[in-house]
Amino acid sequence: MKIVGVTGTKNTGKTTLVEKIVEGLSGEGYHVATLKHSHKSFDFPGRDTDRHRKAGAEIVAGSGRETFILVDREMDFDEIIAAIDILDSVDFIVVEGFESMEYANISTSTPNEFTVKVVDPFKLEDVDELIAIIKKRSYGLLQGLDCGKCGFESCREFAAAKVRGDADEVDCRSQPDRALLKINGKPVPLNPFVQNFVSKAVLGMVDALDTENLKIEKVDLIIKCQRNR
Numbered sequence: 001m002k003i004v005g006v007t008g009t010k011n012t013g014k015t016t017l018v019e020k021i022v023e024g025l026s027g028e029g030y031h032v033a034t035l036k037h038s039h040k041s042f043d044f045p046g047r048d049t050d051r052h053r054k055a056g057a058e059i060v061a062g063s064g065r066e067t068f069i070l071v072d073r074e075m076d077f078d079e080i081i082a083a084i085d086i087l088d089s090v091d092f093i094v095v096e097g098f099e100s101m102e103y104a105n106i107s108t109s110t111p112n113e114f115t116v117k118v119v120d121p122f123k124l125e126d127v128d129e130l131i132a133i134i135k136k137r138s139y140g141l142l143q144g145l146d147c148g149k150c151g152f153e154s155c156r157e158f159a160a161a162k163v164r165g166d167a168d169e170v171d172c173r174s175q176p177d178r179a180l181l182k183i184n185g186k187p188v189p190l191n192p193f194v195q196n197f198v199s200k201a202v203l204g205m206v207d208a209l210d211t212e213n214l215k216i217e218k219v220d221l222i223i224k225c226q227r228n229r
């Protein structure tokens with residue numbers, strides 16, 4: 001899953017550009033999700049789910065022909081991307097409006113260090129060329145491990161090279177050899193001994209379960225901590 005942002009100042013056509021990118025990627029058969037940042041609330045005034053929320057529910061989900069989950073707090077960028085990744089397997093996430101994210105972006109106004117191209121969405125003719133650039137220069141969720149296994153000393157160096165078109169593909173999720181620890185969604189480096197210890201302990205526990213018909217390739221273990229109230 002790769003991430004590409006659409007950044008730019010107000011009323012410069014960001015949503016128009018998101019539409020063109022989504023159409024271009026979907027047209028090539030890719031599965032695409034979008035993420036929009038807003039300073040306003042996303043709510044449904046007067047609907048049943050709004051009443052659930054006003055009664056005090058912190059998470060409200062709606063299920064029908066479509067499904068939505070409304071979380072009553074601001075989630076950080078990596079947390080949302082990880083949640084989308086868990087919900088469905090998509091090839092690209094097109095993000096509108098997270099100006100400070102450290103992922104490849106197409107800008108409709110002033111570029112930043114992660115901008116791969118500046119375009120005027122209303123005059124964009126060659127969408128195919130833009131899609132080709134996005135496919136080559138965007139990258140997936142960085143684990144922040146600075147493990148160097150991609151050939152760069154840090155994730156930030158890798159990101160800068162990738163945006164310039166000077167780095168190959170890397171799947172950071174495959175970088176930890178045995179186990180990956182995240183606290184509040186942020187990766188925490190583990191040395192090989194601890195990775196080995198954790199993976200053996202968890203796999204030993206899983207082996208003891210009745211999972212005979214299951215071909216185990218990866219195990220996710222999420223530990224929820226009691227909130228301090």
Ligand code: SF4
Pocket residue numbers: 142143144145146147148149150151152153154155156158170171172175
């Ligand atoms: S392989 Fe991934 S996690 Fe490791 S330094 Fe490169 S970008 Fe960062």
